[in-house]
Amino acid sequence: MSLLGLREFHRFEAAGQPFVYLVPSAAVFALDTVSDAVLGLLGAGDLPHDEVVTGLSERFDSHVVSESVAELLRVRAIGERGAGASPQARPKIIPLIPLATMVLNVTNKCNLACTYCYEYGEDKIVDTENGKKPKFMSEATAQESVDFMLRESGSSPRAHLTFFGGETLLNFPVLKTTVAYARRRAAEMGKDVDFSMTTNATLLKPEIIEFLVENQVGVTISIDGPKEMQDRFRVFHDGSGSYDTVMPKIRELLQKHRSRPIGARVTLTKQTLDIRRIYRHLTEEIGFTEVGFAPVTTAGGRDYAIGDTGFDHLLAQFNDLAQDFLQAALENRHHGFSNVKETIEEIHKGVSKAYPCGAGLGLMGVATDGDVNLCHRFAGSDEHKLGTVRDGIDRGAQRSFLEKHHLDDKPVCQTCWARPLCSGGCYHEAHTRYGTTTSANLHYCDWIRGWTETCLEVYGEIAVRNPRYLRIFEDAPMEKVS
Numbered sequence: 273m274s275l276l277g278l279r280e281f282h283r284f285e286a287a288g289q290p291f292v293y294l295v296p297s298a299a300v301f302a303l304d305t306v307s308d309a310v311l312g313l314l315g316a317g318d319l320p321h322d323e324v325v326t327g328l329s330e331r332f333d334s335h336v337v338s339e340s341v342a343e344l345l346r347v348r349a350i351g352e353r354g355a356g357a358s359p360q361a362r363p364k365i366i367p368l369i370p371l372a373t374m375v376l377n378v379t380n381k382c383n384l385a386c387t388y389c390y391e392y393g394e395d396k397i398v399d400t401e402n403g404k405k406p407k408f409m410s411e412a413t414a415q416e417s418v419d420f421m422l423r424e425s426g427s428s429p430r431a432h433l434t435f436f437g438g439e440t441l442l443n444f445p446v447l448k449t450t451v452a453y454a455r456r457r458a459a460e461m462g463k464d465v466d467f468s469m470t471t472n473a474t475l476l477k478p479e480i481i482e483f484l485v486e487n488q489v490g491v492t493i494s495i496d497g498p499k500e501m502q503d504r505f506r507v508f509h510d511g512s513g514s515y516d517t518v519m520p521k522i523r524e525l526l527q528k529h530r531s532r533p534i535g536a537r538v539t540l541t542k543q544t545l546d547i548r549r550i551y552r553h554l555t556e557e558i559g560f561t562e563v564g565f566a567p568v569t570t571a572g573g574r575d576y577a578i579g580d581t582g583f584d585h586l587l588a589q590f591n592d593l594a595q596d597f598l599q600a601a602l603e604n605r606h607h608g609f610s611n612v613k614e615t616i617e618e619i620h621k622g623v624s625k626a627y628p629c630g631a632g633l634g635l636m637g638v639a640t641d642g643d644v645n646l647c648h649r650f651a652g653s654d655e656h657k658l659g660t661v662r663d664g665i666d667r668g669a670q671r672s673f674l675e676k677h678h679l680d681d682k683p684v685c686q687t688c689w690a691r692p693l694c695s696g697g698c699y700h701e702a703h704t705r706y707g708t709t710t711s712a713n714l715h716y717c718d719w720i721r722g723w724t725e726t727c728l729e730v731y732g733e734i735a736v737r738n739p740r741y742l743r744i745f746e747d748a749p750m751e752k753v754s
């Protein structure tokens with residue numbers, strides 16, 4: 273006789289109602305009282321169908337319980353034991369998808385000296401300062417990179433080109449000619465290119481802003497918040513803070529560049545964890561429409577590394593801000609806390625990742641000499657090279673990378689309910705923490721699970737109380753450069 277048993281899911285509550293987040297399919301399923309009772313009963317141990325019905329006969333009609341069991345079987349919240357292979361077994365598929373986003377490191381030089389910088393700071397992978405890579409990408413290499421991107425984007429009608437650094441605007445002349453070249457080449461191929469860039473804002477000036485506006489280049493500004501937080505780590509080479517330099521320039525950009533939301537990207541450290549204050553400053557006082565936060569990537573012992581207490585504090589503050597986001601979503605108002613928006617978009621789209629991000633897959637970084645690497649954070653690292661813009665992607669190297677980094681090869685993640693969204697976390701973070709990209713980021717599991725739980729609750733609440741809001745995700749592309 274086959275027994276009914278629970279499959280893998282995470283139960284949570286939202287809008288006064290129980291839900292399950294099904295793993296690994298990543299579907300969210302609202303439970304009615306009967307299905308919740310069935311799951312509760314099976315939580316104590318596997319049972320035959322008849323005993324499930326009799327076990328709940330005092331509370332529900334037998335046919336209602338049977339219908340509920342059938343539905344739970346259909347969505348795979350429960351399964352029949354002994355009926356074939358393990359429910360978790362799935363083939364390991366190595367995807368080779370076209371390139372969707374190319375991040376072009378137009379320079380590896382920077383006019384700031386942020387203490388925690390992953391390119392110049394204590395945990396750098398490549399010796400950018402003394403290495404053999406050119407400091408600036410040449411116009412010729414940038415154009416070869418564009419050709420590479422268009423070639424590798426296959427039949428996709430659209431490619432995304434992100435300019436990155438060092439400080440990107442130190443090589444504005446190449447950025448400018450590359451935009452024109454990419455537009456022309458894409459048009460010849462019947463394609464379209466979407467442009468974006470990341471900058472520390474120190475070099476923004478009217479003619480650059482005018483160019484960004486005219487060419488609809490999306491802009492993300494790396495900034496850490498109010499003056500004392502910005503000036504704590506984001507300093508010039510002489511140690512002076514950058515807040516007073518960047519603020520007037522950012523205000524001018526925000527005032528003139530209205531066609532696309534300008535995002536702020538905040539690095540959080542042990543010393544700068546007042547998220548509410550940072551958010552309020554950047555949105556209400558400065559005028560950013562989107563603010564994304566990322567804990568600093570660092571080896572464990574650094575002075576600015578966030579410890580366990582810091583992560584608890586971070587989670588409490590994120591939860592707090594997520595409630596504001598929820599309130600805004602229920603009232604169809606915009607709220608710029610992009611971390612929650614990105615995660616509920618993934619939940620809504622049922623994203624279940626075999627890899628934590630697109631690095632080495634649909635996203636690649638190009639170093640100043642045209643070497644192609646996993647992503648922009650590995651640009652210039654021979655150890656993480658996947659080809660060159662001239663010779664194309666080394667498919668053997670790419671396949672070998674994807675073989676070694678599949679979620680199935682992270683044993684510790686196999687029983688974690690958050691794995692469809694986390695999938696072990698950022699390779700760069702893992703490399704910095706553990707010396708290898710193959711490691712799961714076990715130092716922040718509690719934080720990841722806590723945050724995913726919050727986002728599930730926000731999602732469930734919106735799904736019940738204002739489902740129309742979720743339509744904003746229906747055609748939106750999902751793409752982010754961290």
Ligand code: SF4
Nearest residue numbers: 685688691694696717
């Ligand atoms: S790294 Fe941690 S949180 Fe992420 S999937 Fe693995 S076990 Fe879960």
Ligand code: SF4
Nearest residue numbers: 629631647698699754
């Ligand atoms: S998550 Fe990490 S590895 Fe992935 S693209 Fe971002 S920085 Fe690179």
